[in-house]
Amino acid sequence: MSTTANLASKPVIGSDRIARRFEELKAENRGGLITFLTAGDPDGETSLALLKGLAGAGADLIELGMPFSDPMADGPSIQAAGLRALNAGATLKKTLAQVRAFRKDDGDTPIILMGYYNPIYVYGVEAFIADALAAGVDGVIIVDLPPEEDAELCLPALQAGLPFIRLATPTTDDERLPTVLAHTSGFVYYVSIAGITGTKSAESTDIGEAVARLHRHTDLPIAVGFGIRTPDQAAEVARIADAAVVGSALVDRIAGNLTDKGKPEPGLIGDTLDFVAGLASAVRKART
Amino acid sequence: MVHSPVEKRETPVFQHRADNVDKMTQPNTYRAGPDEDGHFGIYGGRYVAETLMPLILSVEKAYTQAKADPAFLEEFRYYLTQYVGRPSPLYFAQSLSEHFAEKAGEKGRGKNKGAKIYLKREDLNHTGAHKINNCIGQALLAKRMGRTRIIAETGAGQHGVATATVCALFNLPCTIYMGEVDIARQAPNVFRMKLLGAEVVPVTSGTRTLKDALNEALRDWVANVADTFYIIGTVAGPHPYPAMVRDFQSVIGEETREQILQSEGRLPDSLVACIGGGSNAIGLFHPFLDDGDVKMTGVEAAGEGVETGRHAASISGGSPGVLHGARSYLLQDDDGQVMETHSISAGLDYPGVGPEHSWLRDNGRIDIATATDDEALAAFQLMTELEGIIPALESSHAMAYIARIAPELPSDHLLVMCLSGRGDKDIFSVAEKLGVEL
Numbered sequence: 001m002s003t004t005a006n007l008a009s010k011p012v013i014g015s016d017r018i019a020r021r022f023e024e025l026k027a028e029n030r031g032g033l034i035t036f037l038t039a040g041d042p043d044g045e046t047s048l049a050l051l052k053g054l055a056g057a058g059a060d061l062i063e064l065g066m067p068f069s070d071p072m073a074d075g076p077s078i079q080a081a082g083l084r085a086l087n088a089g090a091t092l093k094k095t096l097a098q099v100r101a102f103r104k105d106d107g108d109t110p111i112i113l114m115g116y117y118n119p120i121y122v123y124g125v126e127a128f129i130a131d132a133l134a135a136g137v138d139g140v141i142i143v144d145l146p147p148e149e150d151a152e153l154c155l156p157a158l159q160a161g162l163p164f165i166r167l168a169t170p171t172t173d174d175e176r177l178p179t180v181l182a183h184t185s186g187f188v189y190y191v192s193i194a195g196i197t198g199t200k201s202a203e204s205t206d207i208g209e210a211v212a213r214l215h216r217h218t219d220l221p222i223a224v225g226f227g228i229r230t231p232d233q234a235a236e237v238a239r240i241a242d243a244a245v246v247g248s249a250l251v252d253r254i255a256g257n258l259t260d261k262g263k264p265e266p267g268l269i270g271d272t273l274d275f276v277a278g279l280a281s282a283v284r285k286a287r288t
Numbered sequence: 289m290v291h292s293p294v295e296k297r298e299t300p301v302f303q304h305r306a307d308n309v310d311k312m313t314q315p316n317t318y319r320a321g322p323d324e325d326g327h328f329g330i331y332g333g334r335y336v337a338e339t340l341m342p343l344i345l346s347v348e349k350a351y352t353q354a355k356a357d358p359a360f361l362e363e364f365r366y367y368l369t370q371y372v373g374r375p376s377p378l379y380f381a382q383s384l385s386e387h388f389a390e391k392a393g394e395k396g397r398g399k400n401k402g403a404k405i406y407l408k409r410e411d412l413n414h415t416g417a418h419k420i421n422n423c424i425g426q427a428l429l430a431k432r433m434g435r436t437r438i439i440a441e442t443g444a445g446q447h448g449v450a451t452a453t454v455c456a457l458f459n460l461p462c463t464i465y466m467g468e469v470d471i472a473r474q475a476p477n478v479f480r481m482k483l484l485g486a487e488v489v490p491v492t493s494g495t496r497t498l499k500d501a502l503n504e505a506l507r508d509w510v511a512n513v514a515d516t517f518y519i520i521g522t523v524a525g526p527h528p529y530p531a532m533v534r535d536f537q538s539v540i541g542e543e544t545r546e547q548i549l550q551s552e553g554r555l556p557d558s559l560v561a562c563i564g565g566g567s568n569a570i571g572l573f574h575p576f577l578d579d580g581d582v583k584m585t586g587v588e589a590a591g592e593g594v595e596t597g598r599h600a601a602s603i604s605g606g607s608p609g610v611l612h613g614a615r616s617y618l619l620q621d622d623d624g625q626v627m628e629t630h631s632i633s634a635g636l637d638y639p640g641v642g643p644e645h646s647w648l649r650d651n652g653r654i655d656i657a658t659a660t661d662d663e664a665l666a667a668f669q670l671m672t673e674l675e676g677i678i679p680a681l682e683s684s685h686a687m688a689y690i691a692r693i694a695p696e697l698p699s700d701h702l703l704v705m706c707l708s709g710r711g712d713k714d715i716f717s718v719a720e721k722l723g724v725e726l
Contacts, residue, residue: 171338
């Protein structure tokens, strides 16, 4: 841990939208719905239309995946989504442009970019942070940057006012948690299973214990993801945690609405957003 | 570790210089890395998901303890000697040496031109390649950590066979991830692994070769952190793997050092090895890194030619990037997406390279050369015909480079090549390439 400088005194300005959204959720006494989409999946145009429809369908926060050729923590669904996007010409530059286009109409819904480090490293860390903030990005989640590599992106991002949202997992024990939470901001993303995305699901009692454990270490909101596929599961998690993240199940909706040649069927956007609306409705009823 | 305690070397006086490097920034030893966070300069590190981080730290801790434990080292050496068959010979390749001298216009081993070629015979190890050295070490560590299941990735199948072998030996269940493309071109090794009791899982994601096998093994590991140990086959991956695999493979260079001193009374002038991930190369190079007069060259796979874009020469044709837990040279596009690679040799068909090689290359301590598929194929035949040794296609890349330079070197130039594996596994691909029907 040679990389950690004390940043406690540094103001984090970019997290306004995230903090405001979680305050609103608290005021409504409900957990939030976070939806994940891969930028550019299945093509740039469809992806932007989906992104623009998410908030209206009930997503409280949005995670936008940055496609990468080697997503080693993702299961088959999100791997395939990334590949579709890359084959359709997705790049990090286009992902940022997609956020910019989204921000023209929506100034409230937080967008968090999620992905792997290499495309950012090649883009240039300083340029990425500046361009992401300018585009209206509210935070980043980088799967393969643990606290041990904070000097790469986490510390420069925090210094520039771009929240760095950390993943905590079932293998992150009490001794390690403070290290993981040290430079996280916005919220904490709890990975509810030891595994890759879109595979097994955790038991809600385990999730409850984990969320309670995290709350003992941090005042930040806790979002829970991995293995949440149905409205019922989303509601269950939204009862216990501050937000539930749904990714692979959403991406599977897109995959299910493609022609043999991978082109979007006319019903793709409607079907996917209907699914989001179903999740949102279940999440909203969860604590009543 | 495995820098054998009997090896009493004086603190090396730094001698090496590279013309393009500022002397003031040169380290006084090349053998001290990585630092405590696993970095070799800007390379290396631990770029893994949080789920794996505690596990990676526990492997590091266990390895640090093991390499300081004489009982562990003794057990490692026991298996290297009794099971692997070490030390492997350092063989003077007389016919090849004469051939290169004749090419330079000499008669037989001439007085002026044509290097004296030695082959470090890793092909004679049990299972037919250097891979087993590392597998013995990691399997012993896995046992020491109480792990009950082994996973591994493989490209050519040599590491898969070596892993399946030690798992049979130590009675550990194992799962090997192998790209579909590689399964097709390395059928004999697939059958070997199955005979040894391993489950071979075809990898259908991405490019369906070695890099995707590594991705899939990492995905398995993330999902099975409690009982599984991942035996990585090369000096890649997150810290401590690049250092640990190097340490287990350094037996190659340590033996070479002793053997050449015995046969020639002095150190070699140059060392040559093929580099995919680079475990055989670092194994040969590392014990000589502080001997500044020993020149070292790693030979990457140029496939159809580096200029064609269809190759696997990560350092020659790539740029620094982060993949599979470490920063190193990487074949990637402008957007940081990892590119497809091409090589006739499945074992070199990988877009990355060990971080220590990237560091050694940047600071000028090692040179990087390339050999194409066609050159490797010609070298494969040359060694087979002249020495009666069928080399692995991987090692044939090193031979191809030597064939290019040896005739021009003085006849008192001692050159050691790491013959990292035998080529029996490759005869089907070679036959196909030569248009021979078996």
